[in-house]
Amino acid sequence: MKFSEKWLREWVNPEIDTGALAHQLTMAGLEVDAIEPVAGQFDHVVVGEVIKLEPHPDADKLRVATVNVGADEPLQIVCGAANVREGLKAPTALVGAKLPGDLKIKKSKLRGVPSQGMLCSEKELGLADSAEGLMELPNEAPVGASLRDYLQLDDVTIELGLTPNRGDCLSVAGIAREVGVLNKLSIQGPDMGRRDAQILDVQIKDTLSVALEAPGACPQYAGRVLRGIDPTARTPLWLAERLRRSGLRSLGPVVDVTNYVLLELGQPMHAFDLGKLHGGIHVRYANAGESLTLLDEQMIELDDETLVIADDETPVALAGIMGGADSAVGEGTVDIFLESAYFAPQAIAGKARGYGLHTDSSHRFERGVDPQLQVSALERATALLQAICGGEAGPVVHVQQADQLPVRTPVRLRRVRIARVLGADIPVDSVEDILQRLGMKVRNPDRDEGRGTRDEENRVWEVTPPSFRFDINLEVDLIEELGRIYGYDNLPASRPRITLAMGARPETRLKPADYKRLLVDLGYQEAVTYSFVDPKLQQQLDPQGTALMLANPISAEMAAMRTSLWPGLLQTALYNLNRQQDRVLLFEQGLKFIIQDTELKQEPVLAGLLTGSLLPPQWGSPARQADFFDCKGHVEQLLARTGHGEQFRFEPDDSHPALHPGQAAVIRHSDRVVGRLGALHPALQQQLGLSQRVYLFEIDQGILTERRLPAFVSLSKYPSIRRDIAIVVDENIGAQKVKDCIEKAASGWLRNIELFDVYVGEGIDSGRKSLALGLTLQDLSRTLKDKDVESELSSILTALDRELGATLRE
The missing domain is CATH 3.30.56.10 (Phenylalanyl-tRNA Synthetase; Chain B, domain 1)
Structure with missing residues (x-):
């Protein structure tokens, strides 16, 4: 809300300066965003009248004006403005005047003709950003009067950043109420006799029928007919100035009056050209397929949830938002229908935005307009219009559905x-x-x-x-x-009194910082990405997931809530790779949003991405590109932090469409899938424009929050014995299955199993592979003998043959 301080002080005038007033408003919850002067800094500018105009002898586009500025002698001023004419009153800068931009007016010659001043436009005075000619002043402007005094330019505009709940302050009257309350002053409303004629009695009996066909959305509507207004009338300078100082342009008397009442009282209004209406007014919802051309020449297709103002034939306005072009007031309009309505906020909220619009009217109706303001605003606008344009007013047609109007409950x-x-x-x-x-x-x-x-x-x-x-x-x-x-300054300052209690910190609790430090030690960097992602990318990475779509997204590329952290990490990696950062290791801890059984669930997860060289360039070890087993090894180190890493199982998996079928695995714990890892699918890698292989992992954060405390185990004082075996199994049998089979078949002597070689090639049948494992055996009570070891190995090999079809490699 932007308004003139002088306008406000006509309603209520506390004995405080501008700075104190701004502080007072801000501390009352009406934050002041800006305070700006209403005009540039200038002096020695007066009201001048062109009494004679002659052509310039040496320039076709220049003319020599004789200007009366109230001095003993008129001034000769050379001017090139297109609208300069005899009888025109315009701002005149005298010799010695200083204008905005450090422009100083001196005596000069223009193409050989002396010029003793300058006729000014709004732009040259800092009153507008652009101007097409001289600023034209009213005929009654006193010649020789200071322009600053005449237009009351020693004024500032105050702009408030109002919160949505304070729709009552979207008017000068509303702000005046607040200032009056804060300073214990009464407010003075519009003085109808000061600048405007008193409200005239009804002169004609013409009315227009009004039907409320959607009373829940529009329970109150008031309107009246005005005939015979002067189409050549011009908006008074005082009114145009108040609009300008509130950020609105003057568009003609009828529109200006409706905008003025909107700013003054907070009631949006609209005027129809009566001759362009067909029959009465109907406030109804649009029919599907109807269209409307708005005042900004935009044509929109209406849906059946949009409230419109219609005549007997077609919609003529988007209710509470914008009028239609076909019924708009124009230069030749002499008869109008002036409306003032109350629309329920829920009926207007979001409708303007849905059509790509935002207007002063919709801004107010969405927040709530006083339901008792409509008739008084209509009377105020009528008085202003008759004072400016004349005309005859008909009776007010006031239709309401009282039971649908809001009731303020105690x-x-x-x-x-x-x-x-x-x-x-x-x-x-x-x-x-x-x-x-x-x-x-x-x-x-x-x-x-x-x-x-x-x-x-x-x-x-x-x-x-x-x-x-x-x-x-x-x-x-x-x-x-x-x-x-x-x-708030009068509220006592006191320290809060709270009872402190030492919170429990279980030793089994694993904090996020613990596994974050591990990843940082491995070379990863933490990333924080948006929870909003590109729906197309998410569909590529997780086509089986159902994403929650945002009703009002920041952009089309951030329109869905993520069902995985991978989209954000991949976009971050792509950003870095495109900037010659070939080694990227990232991790992120955050929420993913899953819809299950129509309910939205937020699941905390830890995700990571690995691409490029495993280690930074160095002389101590040769460069090597990271692979699937590096990614898996990092995940295993994370899981080992829980103290029960042996309970997790990695199983090959080719069901995830975003991962490479031959380089993907699920992580299981107690027969529950708790994570995934693998290489990005080559087709998806090509679609995203990634130039190198990318590996991803994602783990349920819940399994990383608890750890097993270390416990003492008796140490054997007897030597251990290691036996290496090489077995041949089918290619589709993983090493984990072999280890599980050995552990199940072994006795209590088995202390460790180590896989140290995998071989496929010459000497091994097609479809088979060789696994070399080291088995460490030890007893707590004695030294194992060879026959004990051979018996143990025999039991293990028998079990491997029986359950996995494994044979000892010769």
Whole structure:
């Protein structure tokens, strides 16, 4: 909301300067974003009148003007503006004047003709960013008067950054109410006799029928016919200036008056060209397939959830948002229909954005407009229009569905609750005074119902908010109002009193920092990516998952909630690879969002990405590209931090569409899948434009939060014995199955199994492979003999042959 300080001070004028006023508004919750002067810095600029105009003798585009500036002698000024003419009154900079941009006016000659000043445009005075000619002043402007004084340019505009709950302050009247309450002053509304004619009596009987066919969305509509307005009338300079200082351009008297009332009272209005309407007004929902060309020449296709204003034939306006071009007021309009309506916020909210629009009207209706304002705003606009354009006004047609209008219900307020929330003991009289100054009805049930009066500490009130305060529904809302009006600076400063208790820190708890440090030691860097991802990329990486789509995404590439952390890591890796960073190791801890049985579940996971050289370039070891087993080894080190890494199983898996079928695995724990890892599928790698092989992993973070405490195990004082065996098994049998079979068949002597070689090639049948394993045996009570070892190996080999078809390699 942007407004002129002088305009505000005509409503309420506290004895404080601009800075104090801005601080006061900010501390009351109406944050001041900017304070700017309404015009550039200039002096010695007066109202001048062109009394004579002659052609320049040596320049076709220049003319020599004789300008009366109220001095003893008129000035001769050379001017090239297209709109300069005899009788024109325009700002005139005298010799010695200083204009914005450090422009100094001196006596000069233009193509040989002396010039004693300068006729100015709005741009040259800092009143506008651009101008097509001289600034034209009204005929009644006093010649020779200081322009700054005449236009009251010693003024500033104040811009507020209002929160959505303060729609009542989207007007000068609303801000004046706040300033009046803060300074304990009454406000002065529009003075109809100061600049405008008094509201005239109804001169004609013409009306237009109004039908509310969607009373839930529009329970109140008021309108009136005005005939015979002057189409040549111009907007008064004072009104155009107030619009300019509020960030709006002057577009003609009718539109300017509706915009003025919107800024002054907060009630959006619209004027139709009466001659372009066919029949009466219908407030209804659009029919599917209907279209409407808006004032900005944009044609939109309407849906059946869009509220429109229609005549007997077709929609003529997008209700609460923008009027239609086909019924708009134009240069030749003499008869209009002026409307003022109340639309329910829920009926307008989001509709403008759905059509790619945002207007001053929709901004206010979405937040809530006072349902008691429509008729008075209509009368105010009528008075302004008749003062500017003349015309005859018909009676007000006021149609309402009373049971659909919002009702402000009383809110119970307890004094003890005020003290508890604010930490301040506000006197009873001050509480009632603040609430009443805010326009609320305050009732003491005990006193009013003859039950006596409770002690002040336990006082209870029933407070009914005014019609323009949609944001007050709870007791805490009232307490907030008391706090900001009483003054946050006046609330006592005190330290919170809390009871400290030492929290339990189980030794079995594994903190995220523990496994993050491990990954950093392995060369990884932590990444933090958005939870919003590209739906197309997510579909490629997780086609089986159901993503939650955002209703109002930041962009089309961030329209879905991630079902995996891989999309963000892959985009980060691609960004780095495109900038010649060939070695990328990343990890991220975060949430993924899964829809299961129509419910959204947030699951914490740890994910990582590995591509390029395993180690940085160095002389101590040759460069080697990272592979699947490096990725798997890193994951195994993570799982080992839990103290029960042997309980996790890696099983080949070719079911995930984003991973390479021959280089992918699932991680199981107690028959539950707790993670995945593998190489990115080559086809997907090509689609993403990745120039090198990428490896990914993702683990359920829940399994990394608990660890097993170290426990002492008796050490044997007897020597261990190692036996190496080489067995031949089918290629599809993993080493983990072989280890599981050996552990099951072995006795308590087996201490360790180590796989140290895998061979496929000459001497091995097709479809088979050789696995070399080292078995370490040891007993706690004696030294094992050769026959013990041979018996143990015989049992193991027998089990391998029986369960896996393994044979001892010769």
